[in-house]
Amino acid sequence: MQQLTLFPESASTLPVNYYPEFLNKEEADELYQHCQELQWKQNQIRMLGKTMPVPRLECIYGDEGCDYLYSKSVLLKPLPWTDPLAQLRDRITVTAGYNFRIVIGNQYRSGQDSIGWHNDSEASMGFNPAIASVSLGSVRKFQIKPIGGKPTDFWLEHGSLLVMLPGCQSTHLHQVPKTNKVVGTRINLTFRPHVGGKR
Numbered sequence: 155m156q157q158l159t160l161f162p163e164s165a166s167t168l169p170v171n172y173y174p175e176f177l178n179k180e181e182a183d184e185l186y187q188h189c190q191e192l193q194w195k196q197n198q199i200r201m202l203g204k205t206m207p208v209p210r211l212e213c214i215y216g217d218e219g220c221d222y223l224y225s226k227s228v229l230l231k232p233l234p235w236t237d238p239l240a241q242l243r244d245r246i247t248v249t250a251g252y253n254f255r256i257v258i259g260n261q262y263r264s265g266q267d268s269i270g271w272h273n274d275s276e277a278s279m280g281f282n283p284a285i286a287s288v289s290l291g292s293v294r295k296f297q298i299k300p301i302g303g304k305p306t307d308f309w310l311e312h313g314s315l316l317v318m319l320p321g322c323q324s325t326h327l328h329q330v331p332k333t334n335k336v337v338g339t340r341i342n343l344t345f346r347p348h349v350g351g352k353r
């Protein structure tokens with residue numbers, strides 16, 4: 155039987171900080187409810203000469219004009235902060251010590267929704283961004299590895315916060331792999347800096 159490693163030992167050597175109970179259950183449930191009302195969309199991505207649907211739903215909220223282009227093909231244009239998302243942003247800043255100007259939501263509707271190995275090194279975030287990731291709903295495996303190295307598995311729980319520290323995006327890759335297990339919906343919110351837009 156697979157062991158659920160909620161707090162992997164090797165995590166201490168990774169450029170991440172993990173807060174498994176950042177939100178209590180009531181707060182996490184309330185935020186999950188709020189996230190149901192966000193404007194989710196299945197975008198199209200261009201890869202290897204083909205256009206295909208992104209294998210998850212996405213949304214973006216943030217400061218005016220902080221557009222986010224990734225994989226040279228998916229352009230996300232932020233809607234204004236909702237009150238709960240702005241409150242969460244400020245709370246993460248107090249805990250983690252970094253400022254954020256956008257939040258990108260990922261909704262994994264089933265085990266077949268995923269995000270493959272990548273780093274988040276878009277120029278719009280500036281040099282060595284810190285990225286803070288809040289997980290809600292079903293637990294999914296999140297893997298992180300040094301480029302060319304072995305992955306560490308995190309099982310990101312409802313209400314947890316994982317902060318990828320400055321430098322992480324240059325040295326490490328991360329993913330949420332597909333699974334054939336029956337899993338419910340998971341929502342992930344990644345708070346990010348941005349060097350453009352209106353202040």
Ligand SMILES: O=C(O)CCC(=O)C(=O)O
Binds near residue numbers: 258260296310329344
């Ligand atoms: O869903 C997650 O935990 C990771 C999301 C992610 O890798 C991303 O938005 O770049």
